Amino acid sequence: MKNSIKLSVICFNILMVVIVFIATILLSRQFITLDKILSLNNIIVLIVLVILTAILSTIIVRSITTPLKKLDKNMKSVVSGKILDTRHIKDCSNLREIEELTNSYSQMLELIKKNHFDLNSQQSKTEIILEHIADGVVAFSINKQVVHINKPAIRLLELSNSEDTFEKITKKLKINVNFDEIVYLSNYKSIETKITVGENVLNIIFAPFFSNNLIPMGVIMMVRNITENVKLDNMRKEFVSNVSHELKTPLTSIKGYSETIMNGNLTPEEVEKFSKVINQEANRMGRLVSDLLQLSRFDYQKVNFKKMMFSIEDLSKSVCEKMKFVASEKHHNLECIVTVAPPKVYADKDAIEQVIVNILTNSIKYTPDGGDIKLYVGSINSNAYIKVVDNGIGIPEKDLQRIFERFYRVDKARSRKMGGTGLGLSIVKEIIDGNDGTIDIKSVVDVGTEVIITLPTKVKV
Numbered sequence: 001m002k003n004s005i006k007l008s009v010i011c012f013n014i015l016m017v018v019i020v021f022i023a024t025i026l027l028s029r030q031f032i033t034l035d036k037i038l039s040l041n042n043i044i045v046l047i048v049l050v051i052l053t054a055i056l057s058t059i060i061v062r063s064i065t066t067p068l069k070k071l072d073k074n075m076k077s078v079v080s081g082k083i084l085d086t087r088h089i090k091d092c093s094n095l096r097e098i099e100e101l102t103n104s105y106s107q108m109l110e111l112i113k114k115n116h117f118d119l120n121s122q123q124s125k126t127e128i129i130l131e132h133i134a135d136g137v138v139a140f141s142i143n144k145q146v147v148h149i150n151k152p153a154i155r156l157l158e159l160s161n162s163e164d165t166f167e168k169i170t171k172k173l174k175i176n177v178n179f180d181e182i183v184y185l186s187n188y189k190s191i192e193t194k195i196t197v198g199e200n201v202l203n204i205i206f207a208p209f210f211s212n213n214l215i216p217m218g219v220i221m222m223v224r225n226i227t228e229n230v231k232l233d234n235m236r237k238e239f240v241s242n243v244s245h246e247l248k249t250p251l252t253s254i255k256g257y258s259e260t261i262m263n264g265n266l267t268p269e270e271v272e273k274f275s276k277v278i279n280q281e282a283n284r285m286g287r288l289v290s291d292l293l294q295l296s297r298f299d300y301q302k303v304n305f306k307k308m309m310f311s312i313e314d315l316s317k318s319v320c321e322k323m324k325f326v327a328s329e330k331h332h333n334l335e336c337i338v339t340v341a342p343p344k345v346y347a348d349k350d351a352i353e354q355v356i357v358n359i360l361t362n363s364i365k366y367t368p369d370g371g372d373i374k375l376y377v378g379s380i381n382s383n384a385y386i387k388v389v390d391n392g393i394g395i396p397e398k399d400l401q402r403i404f405e406r407f408y409r410v411d412k413a414r415s416r417k418m419g420g421t422g423l424g425l426s427i428v429k430e431i432i433d434g435n436d437g438t439i440d441i442k443s444v445v446d447v448g449t450e451v452i453i454t455l456p457t458k459v460k461v
């Protein structure tokens with residue numbers, strides 16, 4: 001375009017010179033002979049005219065091409081992503097048309113600048129949201145390349161840099177989905193699936209995304225970690241099944257024995273024996289229901305611990321005395337030993353009494369007859385502690401981490417036979433947590449178990 005303007009202006013000027021020259025010849029031929037016209041003077045005049053024309057044409061060409069060149073340079077910068085100022089190209093031409101063109105261009109540039117700013121801020125907002133949400137998001141272009149992936153997606157899907165296409169990612173995750181089906185055949189519906197990656201259960205949703213005029217642009221993959229929900233769901237199911245089972249067993253005995261009694265033909269001794277069983281099973285159900293109610297109160301935070309300062313030494317000694325009778329039934333040697341006089345503790349006295357009874361009951365239950373059970377009470381690092389040590393059957397290492405779960409028992413049959421429901425330690429844990437204490441269990445199978453509890457000695461403000 002630049003060359004064509006220059007060329008056409010020069011050609012136009014030369015043409016004008018030639019026309020003027022020929023016209024001069026034609027007009028002068030009537031008065032002057034051809035020899036005179038082609039005289040040296042006239043040839044010089046012609047050359048001067050041509051030079052003047054060339055200079056004139058260069059000036060005209062420059063006045064048009066210089067602003068156009070600047071405009072062109074500016075446009076190229078815009079195309080390459082830089083938004084430039086138009087002020088310096090506004091004043092560089094006196095031609096009205098060029099000025100109008102520059103003005104229109106400036107307006108257009110202002111609009112582009114504004115849109116560019118809006119787009120940039122929108123994009124950075126979206127990027128910040130995507131980086132800070134817990135869910136993973138992967139965007140694939142229509143040619144199946146990853147165009148955006150946030151950190152949670154990389155972490156949850158355990159992806160490496162080389163996994164950068166739809167095919168590679170779905171193959172790695174063993175998800176059987178077809179890209180084209182999601183984009184073209186699913187009637188714009190999303191496809192949902194659940195997978196397990198490492199220790200996590202993930203819910204994956206694939207959905208197509210479109211341009212303003214509904215042209216498919218690619219696929220978005222959303223990744224949500226549902227491990228906790230699945231765990232809670234399983235715990236809920238397990239809990240319901242445990243409660244039903246625990247209630248069904250005594251109910252079956254109560255029903256069976258009561259029917260036998262109702263059928264008659266029993267000796268008074270048999271009636272007494274069966275009635276005792278019915279009574280025991282009813283008590284067992286009663287204990288279970290009251291344990292469940294207590295746990296449910298913890299869950300709904302309906303328990304208000306009545307905290308006060310009291311002597312843990314006195315409480316431990318008195319519980320030990322009360323439990324001696326139960327321990328003696330199994331010929332255990334139960335002792336309360338004060339190591340260092342402990343400071344007073346700040347907790348709910350009745351609840352802590354329940355904790356000590358529960359722990360000692362376990363030691364009595366799970367220690368073969370004639371065992372040694374010691375309750376140490378003392379102070380360590382200005383904290384008060386209680387430690388119950390037995391030389392009973394112990395708890396296998398693998399079970400130790402689950403011991404505070406509701407209904408968890410190492411040996412269900414054995415524990416049930418001893419009247420246990422597997423709720424004792426979960427209640428103990430709730431009480432200790434609610435009183436700002438700590439509890440730890442160490443155990444070795446066939447050697448014994450050690451339960452250590454610490455309690456705060458200061459009023460918590």
Ligand SMILES: Nc1ncnc2c1ncn2[C@@H]1O[C@H](COP(=O)(O)OP(=O)(O)OP(=O)(O)O)[C@@H](O)[C@H]1O
Pocket residue numbers: 362363366367390392393394395403408409410411415416419420421422423424425426449
């Ligand atoms: N001192 C211990 N020695 C060996 N095993 C123990 C001891 N204390 C607890 N356990 C194991 O931990 C399990 C859970 O104890 P927990 O007190 O919660 O329930 P439980 O004693 O079975 O029933 P509950 O206390 O509700 O009557 C027990 O079933 C038992 O297997």
Ligand SMILES: [Mg+2]
Pocket residue numbers: 358361362420424425
């Ligand atoms: Mg118990």
